[in-house]
Amino acid sequence: MYFVKKSIVIVIGSILISLGINLFLVPYKVLDGGIIGIGLILNYLWGLKAGLTIIVLSIPIFIIAWVSYRDYFYNSLHGMIISSLFIDFLKTNDSLFLINPVYSSILGGVLVGSGIGLMLRFRTSTGGTDLIAQFLCDKTGINVGILIFFIDSFVILLGGILLSTDTLFLSVITIMFVALTTSLFTRNVVQA
Template sequence: MYFLKKGSIIIIGSVFLSLGINLFLTPYKILDGGIVGLALILNYLYNLKVGLMIIILSMPIFIVAWFRYRTYFYNSLHGLLLSSFTIDLFKPFRSLIDISAVFSSILGGIFVGTGIGLMLRHRTSTGGTDLVAQFVSVKTGVNVGIVIFVIDITVIILGGVLISAHTLLLSIITLLVVGITTSLITRKIVHT
């Protein structure tokens, strides 16, 4: 029963994350933070597959997890692979919705934050910086959503070369909503 529940959460979280990215973020070249944000930058610049880039960029983090945090490695591997696959699978959905850019950034943040939060709440993740945030959260007691927010802002600032002032604003709105949504969903996690 435990594995069925965890598998269902990974699938549901991956779908939320994938819809958030493909329906709401990529049509306006809005960035998320962390590994996903870096993968989006590579997609916008070089048209590389977002999901594939997430896997490649997450490899160093997973190597560290293999040696130092084996439980996190196993708990996140399925989330990484399934969410990355789903993101690339849902790419054709990018032109389905036509809404304002601000509303799109808010909805994208809610969807991405919900997907990440659901997985983190059930001790799994998409890996990448979510995995780093889990490490930091366990060591410091700081809420996972807050740690993710700090990492994400850093990526957005680094991605500023790519972004216009309007897109930068939209990305900041998205990050705020992702951070708040993730924090609300993960706030009752008790670390042992």
């Protein structure tokens, strides 16, 4: 029963992440952090498929997980693959919700953070830097949402330099809401 519940959570979390990215972040070239953010930077600059790029960039992290954190490898591989496929599958050329870019960044951050947080509650993730943050959380006891926030900050600073100051500003708003929402979902999770 737990396996079925976890599988449903991975699908729902992946859909939330994909909707947040495709409906609210992409129309304004806003970034999430981590590997997803790097995938979005490459999408905005060169038109590469964000989901496929996320899979390719996650390979070194999953090799490390296979060697050192096999439990995380098994618990995150399917989350990374499914969320990446949903990001590319649900991509749209037109935004259904053209709203103020600040509100769009907030809504995108809440959806992405909800998807990540929901998955982390079931000891799975999208891999990438979320997986690194989970490793660090287990070792240090620092809330995973806060660790993700610091990693994401680096990625959006890079994106702001490569893309625009608007991207940087809106992305800061997004990762604040991703971190806040993720923290809310994971605050009562007992670390094993």
